[in-house]
Amino acid sequence: MEILFLGTGTSNGxxxxxxxxxxxxxxxxxxxxxxxxxxISVNGKNILIDCGPDFRQQMLTHHITSLSAILLTHEHYxxxxxxxxxxxxxxxxxxxxxxxxxxxxxxxxxxxSANKYPGTPELKLHEISEYIxxxxxxxxxxxxxxxxxxxxxxxxxxxxxxxxTDFKTLPEKTLDQLTGLDLLVMGTLRFKPHFSHLMVDESLxxxxxxxxxxxxxxxxxxxxxxxxxxEKELPPNVRLAYDGLKIKL
Numbered sequence: 001m002e003i004l005f006l007g008t009g010t011s012n013g014x015x016x017x018x019x020x021x022x023x024x025x026x027x028x029x030x031x032x033x034x035x036x037x038x039x040i041s042v043n044g045k046n047i048l049i050d051c052g053p054d055f056r057q058q059m060l061t062h063h064i065t066s067l068s069a070i071l072l073t074h075e076h077y078x079x080x081x082x083x084x085x086x087x088x089x090x091x092x093x094x095x096x097x098x099x100x101x102x103x104x105x106x107x108x109x110x111x112x113s114a115n116k117y118p119g120t121p122e123l124k125l126h127e128i129s130e131y132i133x134x135x136x137x138x139x140x141x142x143x144x145x146x147x148x149x150x151x152x153x154x155x156x157x158x159x160x161x162x163x164x165t166d167f168k169t170l171p172e173k174t175l176d177q178l179t180g181l182d183l184l185v186m187g188t189l190r191f192k193p194h195f196s197h198l199m200v201d202e203s204l205x206x207x208x209x210x211x212x213x214x215x216x217x218x219x220x221x222x223x224x225x226x227x228x229x230x231e232k233e234l235p236p237n238v239r240l241a242y243d244g245l246k247i248k249l
Contacts, residue, residue, distance in 0.1 A: 055082025
């Protein structure tokens with residue numbers, strides 16, 4: 001299994017519009033963060049986690065010509081806005097909670113109407129539920145409940161890798177299912193507190209409890225600071241992901 005980080009930024013991306021902070025002005029490519037998304041490759045199948053507004057750019061950059069499935073964590077725009085560009089691929093299975101599917105059928109009604117307009121995406125929606133494993137492109141995936149402030153969202157465990165972003169708290173049942181990991185990818189916004197996202201200290205506390213072999217932070221804002229400096233504040237088994245990073249498991 002291989003994970004490719006397509007984007008590691010928050011909803012604004014980095015650099016952020018109208019900002020001249022050190023991070024946004026950085027020339028280090030690791031400080032250029034598209035909206036958060038990852039591609040999991042298993043046995044020749046490509047499984048996309050979230051499909052944000054930078055999807056087209058991400059696919060072109062990494063020459064991704066096939067998609068077998070898309071897993072959606074939740075319906076916020078920075079996680080679903082690229083779905084219209086899925087039209088360039090053949091019919092793709094999309095796995096999401098019932099609430100998220102309903103939102104897609106409303107915002108992308110032209111793709112699901114009885115008189116479907118030619119050329120729009122062929123999205124095959126599948127309803128999934130927390131803690132009930134399902135198969136995506138022949139790969140077993142377990143959806144895990146997380147809370148993005150008051151919004152219930154999903155993280156995903158695939159083998160000994162888990163990807164959980166955009167959350168503030170996790171139920172005990174999810175914590176129990178995040179043990180024994182070789183790799184944990186977790187959304188960590190910045191060093192300062194935030195009402196709906198983890199800050200670095202909160203993430204480190206969770207890592208100390210879960211003890212994954214390796215953790216990478218994603219969904220980071222410009223307030224995380226320069227990649228080179230921020231990583232020096234972290235323990236050896238915790239790193240900042242960056243756009244284009246590949247990890248083989």
